[in-house]
Each structure stands twice: as C-alpha cells, then as structure tokens.
Amino acid sequence: MSEKPQVKSSPSFFNNPRNRSLIYQLLLLVGLAYFFYGIVSNTLANMEARGIKSGYDFLFTTAGFDILMSLIPYDATHTYGQTFVVGLLNTILVSTIGIILSTIVGFIMGVAHFSHNLLIRKIAVAYIETFRNIPLLLQIFFWYFAVLAALPSARQSMSIGEAIFLNVRGLYFPGLIAESGAGIVYGAITAAIAGIFFLRRWAKKRQNDTGQQFPVFTASLGILFGLPLIALLVSGIPFVWDFPELKGFNFRGGVTVIPELMALALALTVYTGAFIAEAVRAGIQAVPHGQTEAARSIGLKESKIMKLIVVPQAMRVIVPLLNSEYQSLVKNSTLATAIGYPDLFTVFVGTTLNQTGQAIEIVFMTMAVYFVINMSISFVMNRFNASVELAERN
C-alpha cells in the first residue's frame, strides 16, 4: 500500500483568501475607529483649550426665555431640555399638517391633470409650474409678510359669529374644555373608529362573497358622528366652550393658531403639493393605456376607473416618490426660523445654542432627531410600498 501522497499542501495562513479578507476588514475597522476617536478627542481637547464648555449638563439648567407656542406647558423657568421637547413637538405638528395637506393637494392636482375639462387641466399645470419653480424660502416670506401682514389688527378682527376671529395675531376659535365624565365620549370616538375599520373589512368580504356593494362611506360617517353624539347625550354633555375674548391687547382663551404656523403650513403644503402632483402624474401615466380602455369597454364611470383601476396601479410608482417628498418636507420645515415659528431648529439650534454657546452638542442632537424622524417616515413608507408593489415570483 503506497502512502497517500499529500494531495494538497495546506496553504500558509496569509495565502488563504478568507483569512486575508478577515484581516483586512479588521484592520479597516480598527483604522476607522481610531479615526473617529481621533476626531472626537481632538475636538474635545480643542474646546477645552479654548475654554469652551462641553457636555450635556446645560440640558438641566433653566432656560430663562419664553416660547411663542408650545403644545406642552412651558414657561421661562423650565430647562433647556424642555425647550428641546417643545421645539420637537412643534416640528412634528407642522410636518404632520404639511404631509397630510400636501398629499391631498398633490393628488387632486395630479389627477386634475387628466381631466377632460380644459380649464381644470390648465389650472393644474399653472399651479405646478408656478410653485415648483419659486424657492421655498420666498414662498414662506410671501405667505407670512404679504398675506398675513395684510390681515386687520386685533381690535378690528374679521369674525364669524363672534366666536371665530381672524387677525394679524392669528386665528382664534373656541376650544372645548373637558370636564369629568368626558372619558365616555373619548371611548365612544375610539370605538367608532375601530367600528369603521371592522365595517370596511366586513363590507369587502361581503362583496367578495356575494357581489353586493355596501355604502361604506355613508355608513362610516354615520357611525363616526352618531356614536359620540349618543355618548355626549348620555353623559350630559361634559364639555364647556372656551370662547376667545378681546382683553387688553390680545384675545385670550380658546384655541390660537399663530400666523407663523399658518404661513409655514401653507407654504410647505403648496410647495410640496406641486412636487407630489408631478409624482402622481408620473404614476398615472405609467399605467398602461390598455387598462383604461378595457375599463371603459366594460362600462365603468370615469371616476370609478380612476379610483379602482388606475390609481391603485399607479401607486407602485407614486409611493417611492412620496417617500422622498415627505422627508423633504420635514427637512424644509427648518425654514421656520426665517419667520420665527418656534420649531426645533429655531428654538434649540437658534436660541438655546446662542444662550449656552455649546454648538457641537446641540447641532449633533438636532441632526440625530431629524435623522430619526426621516428614517421613521422612510420605514413606514417602505412598508406601504411593499404592500402596493407588483407581486413577483421570487
């Protein structure tokens, strides 16, 4: 029996490609870690050498300034950390309003592009071309200085029935103050919303089984208004109106919508709406024309064709574009600093940074927040996208 010859001599440690790649990756990791460590420690050393304070202790010291609008209770005795929260909530508020309204406006204008009515088509084109091409900052200034500054002063407000007032200081309307027992009404509202979801699912299932359609929209409206109404009557209407009244210089009481918020929301809606309208147009044009022709040949109405056949297929193209438009809107909301709307950028990177001088910590925190907000939007939209994608065999 001959000895088995050594068929393969074991390669040296470094000649093995897998080992080499592992070593390179490890070295690169160490190099990167050293690089970032170098930058951070160098920055800290420089700041200490120049006598600039560092650290996050400032978040717990008293702020000393007031903020125009805050969704949570806040005054000058609260801390800088709380100014961060106030600014963050204001940013989320204006971003949410902007996203919802711009989607509505964008879809209307995008679909209007395909209307058979010449006037509607031309209006849609004019709207898109105008508001896409003017810089957003100019549009914000326009809405704030040109439109809102033209409103009357507080003592000569435009009013609807002495309850709703519009003047240069803002839009005032009556608010509701909940008394005890209002929990029933809130519970009824939640139950109504849940009920609508179940109703829609049941109606779809019924249509799949028997082909009979159910007036889901009108029934939903009925539930949404009827159930809370019953709850209100049963609990003896546990709400009190809080009317805005002109006392001294300004209105007090009620709910105030400041003109900065209105101008910013309007400008963001109109601007982003134009871009969304183009995205909607792209999506609709991407649907093969054969679909529309086939739908017409079976006698569907134009509005039903758009709603049931074209737009659901167009969503494939629209949703990824919507994703970037929403993120763009959130980032554009930082322009609030130009008109003094107290969003995160204005309050935190503006005033707090100037009062404490700790630029690096503050800018880093703000960047992290915007990053997280946009990643969340992206995550949700990607999930949505996955649900409207073409189902492919993998």
Place this chain on the structure above:
Amino acid sequence: MKRLTSVIATGLALGLSFGAQAGTLEDVQKRGSVSCGVSTGLAGFSQKDENGTWSGLDVDVCRAVAAAVLGDAAKVQYKPLTAKERFTALQSGEIDILSRNTTWTHTRDTSLGLNFAGVNYYDGQGFMVSKDLGVKSALELDGAAVCIQAGTTTELNLADYFRANGITYKAITFDTSDQTRAGFESGRCDVLTSDQSQLYALRIGLKDPSSAMVLPEVISKEPLGPVVSQGDDAWFNVVRWSLMAMVEAEFLGVDSASADKAKAEGNPSQKRLMGSEGDSGVKMGIPADWGYNIVKQVGNYAESFERNVGAGSPLKIARGLNAQWNKGGIMYSSPVR
C-alpha cells in the same frame, strides 16, 4: 495592504495636525487686515451705506485696532453676523474681533471661551410702543405681543422682568433687528424691545417715526463691548488698549485735528499716548505710533460718538452714561505709561 497602510497613515496625520494655534496678532500682521464681525445693519453701530462703506461705533473699534496694528484704519474686512452666529464665528476663528453691540455677561465671559476687551457703550434695555396704544409705562403691557431678536440677552431680560412683575406676554422672535421692525410695523406685535440705542435707531427706520414712543423704563444693564477669543493675551491687550486709547485721547483733550500737534509738542501724557515718548507700542508688539494712528485716522471717543450716534447723526443720543467720568458719565480709561 499598501493602500490600507496609506489610509491609516493619512488618518493619523490628520488627527495629529489639528490643534496648532498661532497668535492672532501675528496672523493679522501676516494677513495685512483685521477680520471684524459686525451686525447685519444697525444704524449708529455698524451699517453699510450705498457705496459699501461701513460706519458706526462698533466699526470704529475695529478701525482703531487696524490703525494700531497695521497703521491703516481702512485695512478691515467686515463680516456681517446675526445674533445667532456671532459667537460661533469668533470661537472658530473666522473673525478676529466681534464688535457687534454684544452685552458683557458672565455666561459669555466664562463658558464660551471668549473675553470681553472693554465696554464701548453703556446701554440698557427698553420698550418701544405705538403712541395710539395709550400706554405710559411698561407695567401696563400685560398680555402684549413683543417682538424680539432671537438669541439675545433681550429675550432673557424680558422674561425676568415680566415674571418679576406678575404680567404675561407673547414672544415673537425674529432673526434680525430689521425683521423685528417689520413685525412691529405690520402690527404683529404691540411692543418692540431692545437696547435703548437700538430702539432709537429702529425708530428712525419706521415709516412714521413720530408715531412711536420709547417707554421710560430701563429694565437692565447692557454694557456693550468688543469680544475676542480666550487664551490669546497679546491680541487681547491690543484690542483693549486700542479702545482705551480713544477714551484716553478724549480725556487728555486730543482729537484728530490736534493729533499732530500733540505728538510733536503736547504735554508728557499726550506724548506718551501718541507714541513720541515711551515704548508702549513695543511692549504690545505693534508700531510705536499706534496711539497717533488711532486718533488721527479714527478720532477720539467723543468724535466717534458724535459722528455715529450723537448730535452729528440722525439718532441724536445724549452722552449720558457714556460721557467721561469727570463730566457726569462713567467712561474711565487707564493711563498710558
């Protein structure tokens, strides 16, 4: 492998090359000009006219430093800054001096890595309202909307004053003082609050200056002065003494017209200031005739004041606290000897 080592080497080199800090005085002398941070436009303190020339009380401080160090008051580069960016620009070394009606406060002096080189204007915060509001005192402003410039001591003083007196207000913040004036004129706010000197400057810019009045209350101390970076004592000395030279020149009775005479045949104190006696310039590392250049090219403090904010300007502010210590004010300079 080679590429990897070169990447690591670059990272090391970058990491080690930061942190070298040359003195600002040498930088300015090498560059041949002083980099001066000013406001975006405030009448009397730093404003650009149609020809692009900057003038104002704060501008004169930078011109004095340039005259002292480089012999020519025109060798200044002006960088307009909003209240939000001013400290970051100085901390990062983008500007050499910040001369932008900045209030000297404890926080700014200690935790921002900056030093105040002196006071060139003693001011206080006040309120401006429209006459037809019918208000005679700041205590009647409960619930008013107040226009402020964001990121200033004004915001903090306002909050303290209203809280101390048990009244409330709504803060409308803007980036620049021009925008605060626009907000006041459009009726967005009832009251405009700022340092008194700025109120007078803003009132001139209104469409109808006589329709606004400044309320009598002065609610804070605002010592305004030039600011430099911490840790650079040579530069600090130069800026501090450039400002003091202007005040000392007024005290000694030397102005731009009589500077030559004072240099040649003035009394010993005047000669020391003008540099014809003594070695004050050498001790600071700048030319010997630094004092002469300042007074000849920029003027003494009284000339600068009258020209920019006093009788010779639209603002017509009285000397008040800013007069010499022996004339009823608190401007007091140390002797040059």
